Structure formats: structure tokens, C-alpha cells
Amino acid sequence: MAFTPLSVVVSANPHGKLAVWEPVRRDRVYIAGVEIGTLASNIAVYRDDLARARGAVREPIDWYRYDILANLVHLDLLLSGENRELDQLVDGLPVADIGGADGDLAFVLERACGWKVDMIDTAAANANGLRAARALRDQLGSTVAVWDIDLDAQFRLPAERYGLVLLLGILYHLQNPFYVLRALSEQSEHLLLSTRVARFAGPNRTSIGELPLAYLVDPTETNNDPTNYWMFSPAGLDRLVRRAGWTILDQLSVGDVEQSDPSSPEHDERRFLLLRSTRPAPAGGASVRPASRSAGHRARVSRALRAALAGRRT
Numbered sequence: 204m205a206f207t208p209l210s211v212v213v214s215a216n217p218h219g220k221l222a223v224w225e226p227v228r229r230d231r232v233y234i235a236g237v238e239i240g241t242l243a244s245n246i247a248v249y250r251d252d253l254a255r256a257r258g259a260v261r262e263p264i265d266w267y268r269y270d271i272l273a274n275l276v277h278l279d280l281l282l283s284g285e286n287r288e289l290d291q292l293v294d295g296l297p298v299a300d301i302g303g304a305d306g307d308l309a310f311v312l313e314r315a316c317g318w319k320v321d322m323i324d325t326a327a328a329n330a331n332g333l334r335a336a337r338a339l340r341d342q343l344g345s346t347v348a349v350w351d352i353d354l355d356a357q358f359r360l361p362a363e364r365y366g367l368v369l370l371l372g373i374l375y376h377l378q379n380p381f382y383v384l385r386a387l388s389e390q391s392e393h394l395l396l397s398t399r400v401a402r403f404a405g406p407n408r409t410s411i412g413e414l415p416l417a418y419l420v421d422p423t424e425t426n427n428d429p430t431n432y433w434m435f436s437p438a439g440l441d442r443l444v445r446r447a448g449w450t451i452l453d454q455l456s457v458g459d460v461e462q463s464d465p466s467s468p469e470h471d472e473r474r475f476l477l478l479r480s481t482r483p484a485p486a487g488g489a490s491v492r493p494a495s496r497s498a499g500h501r502a503r504v505s506r507a508l509r510a511a512l513a514g515r516r517t
């Protein structure tokens with residue numbers, strides 16, 4: 204299945220949706236400006252396409268069991284105002300999907316947004332030793348780079364600087380969340396983070412929601428899965444990200460937002476955050492950003508494009 208990586212893509216079908224899966228001519232001028240709502244509304248198309256790609260893979264693979272693309276629905280609810288224009292967050296820099304499992308989201312973002320994407324996970328924890336991500340990449344003809352990096356080691360990211368890192372559903376699997384968040388704040392401008400949180404914990408359901416706490420689960424306490432470690436209270440997560448070098452731009456809590464605990468499926472709460480690094484980019488870091496793709500420039504182009512598609516003049 205052809206899965207041509209695109210540098211910049213915007214085209215509209217008669218229904219006003221982005222026709223992101225269609226073959227794209229490279230000799231036209233394409234203007235990036237993908238909005239999160241557009242990605243969310245195209246989920247069914249992406250799912251079908253990835254299901255077809257999985258079906259065409261010959262080797263037997265124990266695929267990741269959960270719906271990775273459902274993140275797009277939550278990100279659509281999370282992001283507000285200008286933050287919905289994903290290209291503004293990325294600003295011409297590479298993107299990393301950390302803990303990406305089979306890479307579904309990385310492949311969709313590469314194809315729909317035209318970004319250079321690193322998919323990072325570690326074979327030791329990954330459901331299929333990263334075989335699925337590599338097989339899908341080959342099947343799709345994607346240029347997403349699949350990296351085996353353990354975030355609980357003294358890790359180095361493949362690129363020096365990222366515009367956006369996705370860290371979805373992995374923080375509670377990490378032994379050293381403060382270290383990871385601080386390290387990422389030195390290399391990425393923005394972070395999309397989601398993790399499970401808890402307002403009550405322990406045998407007596409002690410209330411922890413208002414205090415900046417982290418609860419270390421027993422190896423069998425959450426899904427009988429010993430790779431689960433730290434469940435933060437909502438206040439604990441917010442303090443963690445701030446002290447690790449981030450400021451909160453957008454926030455969303457989903458699930459049981461009143462009685463959440465670390466272990467019962469019916470009291471599962473997830474918190475989604477859009478964060479901006481408070482650490483200055485290293486001197487000379489600006490040189491890795493293409494001059495023609497400043498946020499202001501792309502915002503103007505994006506507005507003009509939307510107006511054109513809607514038949515308006517700006």
C-alpha cells in the first residue's frame with residue numbers, strides 16, 4: 204500500500220474535509236495548516252487504512268490491543284484556540300511520539316500533517332517487541348523512524364530539538380517520571396501528555412486529589428501489570444509538570460473525575476495536558492528551524508487558506 208510521506212498537505216474534498224489519504228501531486232503548492240478537529244473527524248478513514256495495512260502484513264504479529272487513534276478524540280476536546288492549529292505547535296521542527304506502541308498515531312501524523320516523525324518505544328516493554336511498528340512502516344511505505352529507546356535509562360532522543368513531543372499513556376509506566384519530563388523540557392517546545400491519575404488511593408481509599416502526591420502502585424495493583432508505577436493525584440501531576448520545566452496551556456480530565464483510584468477499571472481517570480517548555484532553547488537552536496515556516500507566517504497562510512476554502516476574502 205502506497206503511503207507517500209508528504210512535506211506539506213492541504214486539499215479539500217467536496218464535503219469540506221481534508222482528503223488526507225488521497226494520492227497527492229507534488230507539483231502543486233500545498234499549505235500546511237491541519238487543525239485537530241479535522242484529524243479527529245477523519246479517524247474512521249485512518250482506522251480503515253491502518254486495518255488494511257495490518258491485514259496485508261504477512262508475518263504473524265501480536266498487535267497492540269487498544270485503540271491508539273482514540274487519542275485524537277481527546278486531543279480535539281483538549282486543545283483550544285490557536286493551539287488547535289497543530290502546525291503552530293510544531294513550528295517546522297521534528298515531532299516525536301514516545302510510547303507510541305504500534306505507531307498508529309505517528310503514521311497518521313506523518314501522512315496528514317507532513318511532519319518528520321520519530322516513533323519511540325522500547326522493545327522490552329512493547330507488546331510485540333516493536334515488530335508491529337516496523338512492519339506497518341514498511342507496509343505503508345512510511346518514513347517514520349522507529350527507535351528502541353528506554354526512557355528509564357539515561358536516554359538521548361534522536362533529534363536535538365523537537366517542536367512537539369507526544370507522551371500519551373506512558374507516564375505511569377515510567378520509574379522516573381520527573382527525570383523524563385525535565386529531560387523532555389530541554390529538547391521540546393511543546394508536550395502533549397496523558398496519564399492515569401487518582402483522587403483516592405490505598406486500602407482505606409484515602410483522599411489524595413487536592414495534595415501534590417504520587418502513589419506507587421503494588422506490582423499487581425493496576426491490571427495485574429507490574430510495569431505500572433506512579434499514579435499522580437491531579438494536583439500532583441500539575442505540580443510535577445511545572446517543577447519539571449513546563450507551563451500548562453490546555454487541560455482536560457476524562458473518566459471518573461470524582462472517585463478515581465489507581466486500580467479499579469470503573470474508577471479510571473485520565474488527565475490530558477498541552478504543555479509549553481519554560482526552558483529557553485539552546486543558543487543556535489533557532490538555526491534548525493526553517494526561516495520560511497515561522498508560526499506567524501503559517502498562521503497567516505492558514506487563515507488565508509481557510510478563508511479561501513470557505514469562499515471568503517480576508
Ligand SMILES: C[S@@+](CC[C@H](N)C(=O)[O-])C[C@H]1O[C@@H](n2cnc3c(N)ncnc32)[C@H](O)[C@@H]1O
Nearest residue numbers: 271302304324325328329353354355371372376
Ligand atoms: C499504554 S501504551 C500507550 C500507547 C499509546 N501511546 C496510546 O496512548 O494509546 C504505553 C507504551 O509505552 C511503552 N513504554 C513503557 N515503558 C517504556 C519505557 N521505559 N521506555 C519507552 N517506552 C516505554 C510501552 O512499550 C507501550 O507501548
